[in-house]
Amino acid sequence: MALPKDLLEILACPKCVREPGCTGELEYRETANQLVCHHCRLVYRIEEDIPVMLIDEATPLEE
Amino acid sequence: MRCLVTGVAGFIGSHMAQRLLEQGHEVIGVDCFTRAYDLAFKQANVGELKKYKGFQLVRGDLAQMQLLQLLEGVEVVFHMAAQAGVRSSWGEEFQLYLNHNVLSTQRLLEACRGMRIWRLVYASSSSVYGDQSAYPSSEEVVPRPVSPYGVTKLAAEHLCVLYWKSYKVPSVSLRYFTVYGPRQRPDMAFHRFLKAIGSKTPLTIYGDGNQSRDFTYVSDIVDANLRAAEAGQPGKVYNIGGGARATLREVLAILEEVTGTVPLVSWEKPEPGDVRHTMADLTLAKQELGYQPKVALREGLARQWAWMCEWLQKDSGLPAPLNLSSAAVKQE
Numbered sequence: 145m146a147l148p149k150d151l152l153e154i155l156a157c158p159k160c161v162r163e164p165g166c167t168g169e170l171e172y173r174e175t176a177n178q179l180v181c182h183h184c185r186l187v188y189r190i191e192e193d194i195p196v197m198l199i200d201e202a203t204p205l206e207e
Numbered sequence: 208m209r210c211l212v213t214g215v216a217g218f219i220g221s222h223m224a225q226r227l228l229e230q231g232h233e234v235i236g237v238d239c240f241t242r243a244y245d246l247a248f249k250q251a252n253v254g255e256l257k258k259y260k261g262f263q264l265v266r267g268d269l270a271q272m273q274l275l276q277l278l279e280g281v282e283v284v285f286h287m288a289a290q291a292g293v294r295s296s297w298g299e300e301f302q303l304y305l306n307h308n309v310l311s312t313q314r315l316l317e318a319c320r321g322m323r324i325w326r327l328v329y330a331s332s333s334s335v336y337g338d339q340s341a342y343p344s345s346e347e348v349v350p351r352p353v354s355p356y357g358v359t360k361l362a363a364e365h366l367c368v369l370y371w372k373s374y375k376v377p378s379v380s381l382r383y384f385t386v387y388g389p390r391q392r393p394d395m396a397f398h399r400f401l402k403a404i405g406s407k408t409p410l411t412i413y414g415d416g417n418q419s420r421d422f423t424y425v426s427d428i429v430d431a432n433l434r435a436a437e438a439g440q441p442g443k444v445y446n447i448g449g450g451a452r453a454t455l456r457e458v459l460a461i462l463e464e465v466t467g468t469v470p471l472v473s474w475e476k477p478e479p480g481d482v483r484h485t486m487a488d489l490t491l492a493k494q495e496l497g498y499q500p501k502v503a504l505r506e507g508l509a510r511q512w513a514w515m516c517e518w519l520q521k522d523s524g525l526p527a528p529l530n531l532s533s534a535a536v537k538q539e
Contacts, residue, residue: 151263154235156273168273193257197267198239 145193146174157181157188159199180205209233211281213269213315214288216240218390219330219383219428221252223285226429228259235277239268241307243290244393252390269311274318283436284327286315289360292394293334293480296356308359309366316370316378326377326436327367331444333384333421333485335361342452343421343488346382346444354480364444371442379439381431384448384487388425388507389514397508400458401515404466414477416456421486423449424502424510434496443495448487449507450500458504465509 152172160183161168170179170188179188179195186202188195210227214220215236224234236256240249256262265277269288278284290296290307312329319327334357335350352358367378391398403410431447439445453461459470492498502510 148263151265154276154279155265156276158267158271158273161273191266194253194264194266197265197272199268199271 147172147190147193147195151195155179155195155197157184157186158197159184159186159202208282209235209280211235211237211278211284213237213284213286213311214330215256215264216249216253217287217291218248218252218392218395219386219425220285220287221256221390222388222425222429223287223432224256224262225259226426226433228256228261231261233261234259234263235281236262236264237267237269237272237277238264238288239307240266241290241303243292248390248393268306269315270306274315275322278318278322278324281322282325284315284319284324285330285432285436286312286327287330289330291356291392293354293356294478295394296354296359297480301355304356304359308356309362312363313366316366316374316376319376320370320374324377326379326439326441328432328435328439329364329367329378329380331364331380331382332357332360333382333446333448333487334482335364335382336482336485338482338484342484343448343486344446345488346446346491353482356480368442368444375441377441379435379441380444381428381435381447382444382487383428384421384423384446384485386423386425386428388502388511390425391511396455397458397511398515400462400470401466401512402519404462404468404470405515405519407468407471409471409473411473411475412455412459413475413481414455416459416472416474417454418477418481419452419454419457419484419486421448421450421452422458422504422507423447423500424504424507427500427502430501431492431496431498434498438496440495443491445492445496445498446487446489447492447498448485448489448500449502449504450489451504452484452486453504458508461505461508462512465505465512
């Protein structure tokens with residue numbers, strides 16, 4: 145199931161969001177069930193419709 | 208109303224969220240699903256909440272994550288996320304307590320500055336009192352925690368008061384007295400006792416059994432939170448207890464009645480950090496919040512036993528069937 149738009153709007157990358165000039169913007173990849181931070185090159189998984197916004201559990205973006 | 212419930216997958220947080228959802232409110236829940244205990248309990252709690260349309264959940268750590276956007280449109284924050292447990296708060300584990308109890312609370316309060324929040328209700332604890340010379344404990348006595356856990360809960364409580372005084376973040380702190388009921392954490396006494404009785408193994412009591420607690424049923428805690436959100440005075444602290452005190456020996460007698468089984472008991476030495484007695488003075492909560500505990504200990508334990516029986520039966524590793532007849536009490 146796709147994440148609701150209003151939920152996506154309140155999510156930000158916890159790693160870079162506090163850096164000056166960074167918004168923590170995430171790209172939602174619905175098919176892959178992932179949220180991607182291009183600034184940190186980290187992938188946050190979505191597990192059973194729950195976004196997992198934990199830095200320790202993010203994986204490197206491999207592309 | 209839109210509410211933020213932190214620690215939403217936990218014992219009390221999940222009950223809080225469920226009541227709000229039943230009342231038709233929107234709930235945004237946050238939980239970091241720490242591995243402090245078996246995640247199956249948290250997953251089961253969240254499973255109940257996901258049945259409601261108005262529920263959304265983010266898995267995140269309040270000490271790390273972006274909080275401003277999360278608070279957008281939120282009117283009431285129920286801050287229940289915490290690293291719980293008195294005995295495990297000594298030693299290296301203390302860092303977790305600082306992170307989840309102090310830093311997380313400070314970040315949340317900081318994020319609330321300038322937001323249009325009606326109330327932030329903080330889940331404090333009777334453990335801030337420590338051992339007192341007289342009972343019941345009123346909010347006016349000097350807190351003397353006897354565990355690092357109690358120290359962190361008190362520190363966060365002080366932060367709540369400070370952010371009200373300095374930045375008008377309308378926080379209200381509730382000192383919970385030994386909460387029990389269905390979904391109770393597996394490390395908590397009644398959960399361990401009932402599980403031991405259900406599996407016919409000895410339960411462990413630390414100390415002589417004459418230590419006493421003011422036990423509070425979880426639905427009374429939820430009631431208190433709703434009342435605090437509506438009528439709690441910002442910057443204030445309220446005791447929330449069950450209205451009666453019982454020793455562990457008295458609890459054992461009730462457990463025998465409720466389960467129909469004589470508990471097997473293994474007696475151990477008291478552990479550092481355990482207080483001897485707790486008892487809440489509820490005068491302030493009654494006067495200012497209109498709080499009145501409704502569920503007596505026997506009834507509450509019967510409800511928890513009914514839940515425990517269901518839980519144990521789901522777990523194929525434990526003996527079944529259990530005697531459910533003695534637990535056949537009306538559920539809320």
